[in-house]
Amino acid sequence: MEVALGFISSRWRILIIRDLLKGACRFSELQRSVRGISQKMLTSNLRAMADCGLVTRTAYAEVPPRVEYALTELGMSLSPVFAALESWGEEYKERVASQACGATEGK
Numbered sequence: 001m002e003v004a005l006g007f008i009s010s011r012w013r014i015l016i017i018r019d020l021l022k023g024a025c026r027f028s029e030l031q032r033s034v035r036g037i038s039q040k041m042l043t044s045n046l047r048a049m050a051d052c053g054l055v056t057r058t059a060y061a062e063v064p065p066r067v068e069y070a071l072t073e074l075g076m077s078l079s080p081v082f083a084a085l086e087s088w089g090e091e092y093k094e095r096v097a098s099q100a101c102g103a104t105e106g107k
Contacts, residue, residue: 004081007078012041013045015037016030016045016049017049017054017071019033020071021078021079021082023070024069024070026067027067027069030046030069046069053072053074054072054078055070055071055072055075056070058070
């Protein structure tokens with residue numbers, strides 16, 4: 001577990017991976033999607049994720065230049081982990097909602 005958490009150790013990386021699991025994204029798309037992240041923080045996290053083999057960066061020789069980020073095969077292998085986290089989050093929200101409804105019924 002310690003090794004896995006080392007790869008996705010920050011809130012930002014988790015959100016970046018969430019978005020890249022849907023497919024390749026441009027920097028500006030990631031910045032819009034990951035609310036609250038600064039340009040510097042996004043750049044830093046993408047570089048670190050590329051260095052550890054989770055993300056690839058592809059620059060296209062176009063005008064204007066276009067750069068896309070995508071998950072590598074290693075990055076995509078996190079898909080079941082994220083699916084399990086999403087499922088747990090949905091179940092948790094349903095439990096909290098049903099408990100909140102039950103608490104107000106007796107009043």
